Amino acid sequence: MSVASTALTSPLRGEEKRWRLAEWQLALPLTLAFSALFLAPLLLLVATSFFNDDKITQPGFASWTKFFGDPFNYKVIFDTLLLGLKTVCATVVIGYPLALVFMDLSPRLQKVLLFVIIMPMLLSVVVRTFAWIVVLGREGVINQGLMWLGVISEPLRLLQTELGLVISLTQIEMPLMLLPLISVMSRLDPNLRDASAALGASRWRTLFTVIVPLSMPGLVAGCLLVFASSTTAFISQTVIGGVRLIYLPLVIWQQSLVVYNWPLAAVASLSLVVSVLSIIAALSYLGRRSSRHLQG
Amino acid sequence: MQALAPASPQVAPAGRTLDVDDLTVRYGAAVAVDGVSLAIEPGEVVALLGPSGCGKTTLLRVIAGFVRQAGGRVLVDGAGIDHLPANQRNVGIVFQNYALFPHMTVSENVAYGLRARGQRGTDVGQRVERMLDMVKLGAFRERLPRQLSGGQQQRVALARALAVEPQILLLDEPFAALDRNLRLDMQIEVKRLQRQLGLTTILVTHDQDEAMSVADRIAVMNRGRVEQFDTPVAIYDRPQTLFVNGFIGTTNLLPGKVTGIVGDTATVAIDAGAALRLPAVPGLGAGSLVILSVRPEQLVLSPVATADSWPIEPGLSLPLGSQLVHEARTVDGAALKIVEPRRRAASEAQRRFCALAPDARPSLFPRSTSSATE
Ligand SMILES: Nc1ncnc2c1ncn2[C@@H]1O[C@H](COP(=O)(O)OP(=O)(O)O)[C@@H](O)[C@H]1O
Numbered sequence A: 001m002s003v004a005s006t007a008l009t010s011p012l013r014g015e016e017k018r019w020r021l022a023e024w025q026l027a028l029p030l031t032l033a034f035s036a037l038f039l040a041p042l043l044l045l046v047a048t049s050f051f052n053d054d055k056i057t058q059p060g061f062a063s064w065t066k067f068f069g070d071p072f073n074y075k076v077i078f079d080t081l082l083l084g085l086k087t088v089c090a091t092v093v094i095g096y097p098l099a100l101v102f103m104d105l106s107p108r109l110q111k112v113l114l115f116v117i118i119m120p121m122l123l124s125v126v127v128r129t130f131a132w133i134v135v136l137g138r139e140g141v142i143n144q145g146l147m148w149l150g151v152i153s154e155p156l157r158l159l160q161t162e163l164g165l166v167i168s169l170t171q172i173e174m175p176l177m178l179l180p181l182i183s184v185m186s187r188l189d190p191n192l193r194d195a196s197a198a199l200g201a202s203r204w205r206t207l208f209t210v211i212v213p214l215s216m217p218g219l220v221a222g223c224l225l226v227f228a229s230s231t232t233a234f235i236s237q238t239v240i241g242g243v244r245l246i247y248l249p250l251v252i253w254q255q256s257l258v259v260y261n262w263p264l265a266a267v268a269s270l271s272l273v274v275s276v277l278s279i280i281a282a283l284s285y286l287g288r289r290s291s292r293h294l295q296g
Numbered sequence B: 001m002q003a004l005a006p007a008s009p010q011v012a013p014a015g016r017t018l019d020v021d022d023l024t025v026r027y028g029a030a031v032a033v034d035g036v037s038l039a040i041e042p043g044e045v046v047a048l049l050g051p052s053g054c055g056k057t058t059l060l061r062v063i064a065g066f067v068r069q070a071g072g073r074v075l076v077d078g079a080g081i082d083h084l085p086a087n088q089r090n091v092g093i094v095f096q097n098y099a100l101f102p103h104m105t106v107s108e109n110v111a112y113g114l115r116a117r118g119q120r121g122t123d124v125g126q127r128v129e130r131m132l133d134m135v136k137l138g139a140f141r142e143r144l145p146r147q148l149s150g151g152q153q154q155r156v157a158l159a160r161a162l163a164v165e166p167q168i169l170l171l172d173e174p175f176a177a178l179d180r181n182l183r184l185d186m187q188i189e190v191k192r193l194q195r196q197l198g199l200t201t202i203l204v205t206h207d208q209d210e211a212m213s214v215a216d217r218i219a220v221m222n223r224g225r226v227e228q229f230d231t232p233v234a235i236y237d238r239p240q241t242l243f244v245n246g247f248i249g250t251t252n253l254l255p256g257k258v259t260g261i262v263g264d265t266a267t268v269a270i271d272a273g274a275a276l277r278l279p280a281v282p283g284l285g286a287g288s289l290v291i292l293s294v295r296p297e298q299l300v301l302s303p304v305a306t307a308d309s310w311p312i313e314p315g316l317s318l319p320l321g322s323q324l325v326h327e328a329r330t331v332d333g334a335a336l337k338i339v340e341p342r343r344r345a346a347s348e349a350q351r352r353f354c355a356l357a358p359d360a361r362p363s364l365f366p367r368s369t370s371s372a373t374e
């Protein structure tokens, strides 16, 4: 009996084992690439941060104590995260209604709008950022327009302010909010909206009890992408924010390429990575909790 | 089963009349519903029957208020509802895919309409319990829709639609996704609930058996138009158009020509080789080219020629339940199906001639003159 059953199952088991080996081998190139391109630099960064001098000769904790001994750096971390949160809020406030409108368009118009959304991503961030300088400047489109309308008499100061930076980051990061939102929303059953209306619900009720909860995965994904991207947007932050607004990426750049204090740059980089990742982890935890019912 | 009576809502709402008056719906240039009129009695179940794409769903969506018509009106109890948005029409609808809210439990789904109407507290809970008992899903109240089978999801959709005591119930192919046995159970169930509540109901289906068994009257639709609106028996026995005739049940089509009319009786010479005397049809005078439609069970077989029979070439015989279906071919090449009880089945040698059964009521339709040989 047992002999027969082993005889029957053993070839199967052998096959299974071969398959498992093959799968493991298939994952090998990715694992190696990942280690070489991501893990190794990160470890290098960690190692560099534990040196005291800019020649990287004396191991120690001096760079860490120096960075975190300076209250100014706390403010920079705080400002960086706040910039991310403000950009996320702005992209949600503008992007979510836009995604709702998108769902109501005819397939033809949807294609056009999708192209308009994706097009900025085909342009370099540098180009888009310099375009915003033209728009936000003293003689820029916004100021000229507002003055022509008589809303203001003096040009507003938008360049080198956080407001101007958030405005331009909102436009620059918008595709990262819209694409996940639209992809989740277009998979919603359109009958759900009708079912809700037939049961007597108003449009607002349908929005908040049906559409928002069901589009949560897309909203969370969009928030994570925008947050990660705007907190690390070195070019936009420095070109539009200028030297008056200081965020972590600028500190890293100064320490590594101006002052050549690589250990301190490493500490600043790690602070950026850890603080951004912890906010992202918190956001995605909340997102997963609120959309637990949607996954299998 | 025995707990049904107490579980029913205490006040059965009086049924409403539903009138659809010359309704037309366009999608761009395409006409999806073309001048449809239906007068539906209180508490009546009407089946919209027709092939896919004939405008059944569109008609329902107009009544529910999801789609605006290009012309015509919808009236409930004689009052137009066209100006009302969908959320003020109080029309219950069950979608083909049920459209349950996937993030809400069964009881939250059923409570949704009550909450949307501003009801709160224990009233809602009690009503939900009653509805779930009614569809026998009390034990599943905390489940999510995806944890239910198709039949259970459908019952939740029904309970959700009925919980708000709609004036009209619309069912869009509600049984299409269910397997055969479950479908029959659910048809009985829906019919029972509908009776109990006295709800005026429209059932969309492309399944003629379903329409026949559930509906009081059937509206047969084709290309956005209603071809016939009548009781199932009348539609089966007296189809008014060739389309209805072909869509309901199986039929044999025999081309022929009216050769003479005496009083109420027309003599029709069919191309298969017989002269048949049939009740005359207004508009089909002597010389008209016609198509004679006969149901398979209205034909009989015989081994020898009789006065009104025509010769056939016997083909296959297939058992179908308690019956036997014979295939045959006439001399002019038309395919015939003849149904007999299995006990009386004729052997192949006995299947030489075919005639109308004594009680047969065949239908005569005009034949388009483009195929005329004269
Ligand atoms: N939203 C729509 N836009 C354009 N055409 C549509 C739309 N919905 C339905 N149609 C068209 O209207 C016709 C009727 O559709 P429908 O009412 O869904 O038919 P049925 O329910 O009888 O299968 C079809 O030809 C279909 O292609």
Ligand SMILES: [Mg+2]
Pocket: B053, B056, B057, B058
């Ligand atoms: Mg349909």
